[in-house]
Amino acid sequence: MGVPPTRPADRAPARPGIPPTRPADRALSRPRRRLPAALAALAALLAVGAGVLVDLATPAPRPADAPADAFSAERAYQNVKVIAARPHVAGSAANDQVREHVAGVLRGLGLETEVQDTVAPEAGQLSGAAGGATLARVRNVVARLPGTDPTGRVFLVAHYDSVQSGPGGNDDAAGTSTILEVARALAAGPRPRNEVVLVLTDAEEACLCGAAGFAADHPLAADGGVVLNLEARGSTGPVIMFETSRNNAKLVEAFGRAAPHPVGTSFAVEIYRALPNDTDFTAFLDKRFVGLNSAYIDGGAVYHTPLDVPAAMNRGSLQMHGDNALGLAREFGRTDLRDLGSDHDDTYFPVPGGLVRYPGWLTLPLALAALLAVGVLGWLLRRRGRATAGRLAAGAGLALVPVVAAPLGAWLLWTAVTTVRPGYAELLDPYRPVWYRLAVVALAAAILFTWYALTRRWAGPAALAFGGLVWLALFGVLLAVLVPGGAYLTTLPALAGALAGLAALATRRDGPWPVVAVTLSGAVAVVILLPTVVLLFPALGMGMGGVAALFAVLLGLAALPVVDLLHPQAGGQRGLGALRARRLGALPAGAAALAAVVLAGVGLAVDRFDAAHPVPTHLMYALDAGTGTARWLSHEEDPQPWTDGYVDGQVDVSDDFPGLGDGELRAGPAPAADLPAPKLETLSDTRSGDQRVLRVRVLPQRPVRLLTLHVDTSTAEVRSATVAGRDVPVKARDGRWGFGVVFHAPPPEGVEVTLTLVPRAAQVNLRAMDASDGLGGLPGFRARPADVGVVGSHSSEMLAVARTYPL
Numbered sequence: 001m002g003v004p005p006t007r008p009a010d011r012a013p014a015r016p017g018i019p020p021t022r023p024a025d026r027a028l029s030r031p032r033r034r035l036p037a038a039l040a041a042l043a044a045l046l047a048v049g050a051g052v053l054v055d056l057a058t059p060a061p062r063p064a065d066a067p068a069d070a071f072s073a074e075r076a077y078q079n080v081k082v083i084a085a086r087p088h089v090a091g092s093a094a095n096d097q098v099r100e101h102v103a104g105v106l107r108g109l110g111l112e113t114e115v116q117d118t119v120a121p122e123a124g125q126l127s128g129a130a131g132g133a134t135l136a137r138v139r140n141v142v143a144r145l146p147g148t149d150p151t152g153r154v155f156l157v158a159h160y161d162s163v164q165s166g167p168g169g170n171d172d173a174a175g176t177s178t179i180l181e182v183a184r185a186l187a188a189g190p191r192p193r194n195e196v197v198l199v200l201t202d203a204e205e206a207c208l209c210g211a212a213g214f215a216a217d218h219p220l221a222a223d224g225g226v227v228l229n230l231e232a233r234g235s236t237g238p239v240i241m242f243e244t245s246r247n248n249a250k251l252v253e254a255f256g257r258a259a260p261h262p263v264g265t266s267f268a269v270e271i272y273r274a275l276p277n278d279t280d281f282t283a284f285l286d287k288r289f290v291g292l293n294s295a296y297i298d299g300g301a302v303y304h305t306p307l308d309v310p311a312a313m314n315r316g317s318l319q320m321h322g323d324n325a326l327g328l329a330r331e332f333g334r335t336d337l338r339d340l341g342s343d344h345d346d347t348y349f350p351v352p353g354g355l356v357r358y359p360g361w362l363t364l365p366l367a368l369a370a371l372l373a374v375g376v377l378g379w380l381l382r383r384r385g386r387a388t389a390g391r392l393a394a395g396a397g398l399a400l401v402p403v404v405a406a407p408l409g410a411w412l413l414w415t416a417v418t419t420v421r422p423g424y425a426e427l428l429d430p431y432r433p434v435w436y437r438l439a440v441v442a443l444a445a446a447i448l449f450t451w452y453a454l455t456r457r458w459a460g461p462a463a464l465a466f467g468g469l470v471w472l473a474l475f476g477v478l479l480a481v482l483v484p485g486g487a488y489l490t491t492l493p494a495l496a497g498a499l500a501g502l503a504a505l506a507t508r509r510d511g512p513w514p515v516v517a518v519t520l521s522g523a524v525a526v527v528i529l530l531p532t533v534v535l536l537f538p539a540l541g542m543g544m545g546g547v548a549a550l551f552a553v554l555l556g557l558a559a560l561p562v563v564d565l566l567h568p569q570a571g572g573q574r575g576l577g578a579l580r581a582r583r584l585g586a587l588p589a590g591a592a593a594l595a596a597v598v599l600a601g602v603g604l605a606v607d608r609f610d611a612a613h614p615v616p617t618h619l620m621y622a623l624d625a626g627t628g629t630a631r632w633l634s635h636e637e638d639p640q641p642w643t644d645g646y647v648d649g650q651v652d653v654s655d656d657f658p659g660l661g662d663g664e665l666r667a668g669p670a671p672a673a674d675l676p677a678p679k680l681e682t683l684s685d686t687r688s689g690d691q692r693v694l695r696v697r698v699l700p701q702r703p704v705r706l707l708t709l710h711v712d713t714s715t716a717e718v719r720s721a722t723v724a725g726r727d728v729p730v731k732a733r734d735g736r737w738g739f740g741v742v743f744h745a746p747p748p749e750g751v752e753v754t755l756t757l758v759p760r761a762a763q764v765n766l767r768a769m770d771a772s773d774g775l776g777g778l779p780g781f782r783a784r785p786a787d788v789g790v791v792g793s794h795s796s797e798m799l800a801v802a803r804t805y806p807l
Contacts, residue, residue, distance in 0.1 A: 091745025120213025
């Protein structure tokens with residue numbers, strides 16, 4: 001009896017009606033001239049990628065002699081230099097000067113201009129840090145350009161105050177100067193149909209109180225309208241429309257039509273809605289306005305720091321801000337604003353030359369269609385003998401490896417970098433982040449290429465391509481359910497990849513059309529996913545570079561059939577031929593890994609801390625005027641050498657300085673300065689039944705930017721409170737000081753507070769604190785060296801003085 005011939009292990013068993021799978025046949029395409037096909041496909045994808053990057057680039061700034069009806073970054077920049085000449089926190093003399101300049105420019109344009117002077121509560125989610133209800137005295141600049149036949153109002157909004165730690169050259173002199181230049185361009189042209197209201201708000205950095213005060217109390221805000229809010233969280237990069245009101249379909253349609261540079265994604269809107277971040281836009285949304293929120297966000301190392309000076313601004317970003325703001329102001333200025341209602345959000349994303357959008361209700365059907373198309377592709381791959389069912393399942397399982405490994409690798413890379421350069425931990429992004437971003441992308445590519453080289457021969461190119469599409473489609477369904485605005489990121493590449501695979505199966509494997517089909521599919525993935533990778537880096541910072549690495553790998557999975565062209569033909573080699581094939585297949589992985597190491601090394605070499613790019617440090621001073629004790633305090637978890645000279649162990653300061661918020665800080669002993677605490681004057685003290693009504697005035701004894709007053713709830717329960725004539729919510733808080741109020745930009749005459757209490761002891765303890773900025777005159781303070789800077793924080797350089805008053 002004869003012995004049956006041995007079947008090669010790589011060949012699938014023959015089944016009725018299904019031909020065996022030969023190693024050489026496990027690809028979607030098998031071009032006769034593999035190298036020219038690979039070069040052509042790569043050149044096409046690189047060209048598409050270049051087009052995407054060019055589309056994201058900022059425009060050239062227009063000169064000062066640009067036409068009167070156009071936006072000129074150079075004209076706007078002259079206002080930036082005045083607004084950001086120095087830090088101008090709300091309530092300061094410098095802020096008064098900025099306000100006078102802004103109002104003067106608007107009056108000079110012939111616009112009806114007023115200053116809204118009021119006390120306003122906070123908006124958003126900022127109060128918890130200070131442990132109490134937050135208010136501010138605000139002075140908003142409001143100007144009107146009347147409409148010819150109004151159907152509503154269009155509000156252009158930006159804030160003119162800065163943080164105490166920097167002059168706000170970008171945040172938000174960019175938005176304020178943009179509005180001033182847009183106002184000039186609008187005033188120079190035909191009057192719009194709808195009334196345009198320019199709102200330059202105060203105290204945004206402190207508590208969003210200016211916007212809250214305008215939206216809640218100003219007569220022009222009573223009927224709502226369309227809000228265009230302009231912000232900056234960095235110094236460069238494209239202007240991104242990152243937030244909208246709900247049911248945004250018609251707003252997004254107008255944005256795509258009217259903005260000359262429509263960079264914005266529904267994914268960004270979904271993510272921002274889920275984050276605990278706020279801008280002035282929040283205050284308007286709370287009052288049922290509709291609108292769009294835009295900012296440029298790259299160059300985050302200068303954010304809220306002394307380095308946020310006018311010279312740090314990319315004037316191309318300023319030009320993009322102005323082009324879009326002017327285009328949208330004109331669009332909404334002529335639109336019937338009564339027709340902006342919609343019952344759904346749109347899904348949208350930028351493509352070279354415009355904005356793609358479709359109704360949000362299509363999201364789940366498209367995701368399911370993509371999953372179905374991938375399933376049909378898998379069935380046909382098995383039917384045509386390109387892969388067995390086992391290998392298709394293995395391809396899907398194996399494709400999860402780079403999806404997990406790339407983000408992990410990016411996290412490990414950044415952990416290694418911050419070990420070498422620990423000062424990065426206090427920065428939103430490095431000063432020169434491009435090298436590190438490229439290193440993360442190269443690392444993601446190295447992980448993908450290594451995984452592919454190791455699994456390709458056994459599983460086969462078609463099975464691995466199918467596995468990548470399976471995960472893209474599954475992610476699309478998951479996103480469609482949880483984050484609908486982001487589902488397009490994986491649904492559309494999965495759908496395009498499945499259709500390309502089906503097209504490849506319908507044509508000759510060795511002809512040009514399979515290569516064309518998979519290249520077109522790869523181009524779709526590049527157009528959709530490359531902007532996401534590029535924009536995620538500045539949006540999230542290098543500390544979360546793993547998210548960008550994840551999307552880079554998803555882009556690679558979508559383009560696997562093109563990646564396959566970089567490898568020798570699948571299977572068929574033996575002996576030296578197989579060894580040579582494996583070596584050739586390892587070249588892309590080796591090159592990408594080497595690039596990752598080199599790029600990270602270049603980043604460390606060129607992004608050193610120096611006088612122009614100082615290491616960020618955080619330091620505060622807190623004095624208890626009652627006991628005469630003082631402390632240096634810092635938020636740094638691993639203090640820099642300069643900070644380490646002031647602080648050592650961790651302490652909880654919430655009992656001594658409740659106005660600084662909860663949580664442990666680094667602390668060290670400090671000499672007591674001769675500084676007065678805020679004075680507490682009792683204006684009246686009455687009783688009614690079991691209640692005691694205290695009316696007091698908290699009076700600063702020196703120039704300060706905020707006052708706080710807290711009640712020891714072991715001595716009294718707070719039933720109600722009124723601050724500067726406004727009722728405030730009574731918010732419970734853990735710890736000794738269970739109720740508090742925070743007042744930004746207090747007037748010199750102080751702030752009146754009325755407390756209705758139920759006493760729990762013979763006397764009620766109140767803790768008053770004020771805070772100013774600047775540590776230079778304090779005993780024991782040593783000036784920072786040139787290469788040591790100030791971290792972008794609302795409490796950097798804070799000088800706080802507190803005292804307890806028993807009443």
